[in-house]
Amino acid sequence: xxxxxxxxxxxxxxxxxxxxxxxxxxxxxxxxxxxxxxxxxxxxxxxxxxxxxxxxxxxxxxxxxxxxxxxxxxxxxxxxxxxxxxxxxxxxxxxxxxxxxxxxxxxxxxxxxxxxxxxxxxxxx
Numbered sequence: 001x002x003x004x005x006x007x008x009x010x011x012x013x014x015x016x017x018x019x020x021x022x023x024x025x026x027x028x029x030x031x032x033x034x035x036x037x038x039x040x041x042x043x044x045x046x047x048x049x050x051x052x053x054x055x056x057x058x059x060x061x062x063x064x065x066x067x068x069x070x071x072x073x074x075x076x077x078x079x080x081x082x083x084x085x086x087x088x089x090x091x092x093x094x095x096x097x098x099x100x101x102x103x104x105x106x107x108x109x110x111x112x113x114x115x116x117x118x119x120x121x122x123x124x125x
Contacts, residue, residue, distance in 0.1 A: 006014070031037045
């Protein structure tokens, strides 16, 4: 039997037998047969549910913070716009007041000039 070479059918049979043995071993070593498997699975599910709850809580907190910041930003923008409008109105009021002073000063100068002219006319007569 020194030169024994298995035939093709022998090799096919050996491969089938090997697959059957592997399948049987896998069935006997299946985690479902383990008594603590259900407990570990339940613990994993509980951890996963807690993780999902924490993630949802963080998302809700981020959303609330974003909404708060957006409201703050909008309030600051409105306050800034109101300040700009008030500043513009103050400038316009100051410009109007300056124009009124200029008109009054010009009228005063004209009155003084007219008075000098009238005095000069009166002196000539």
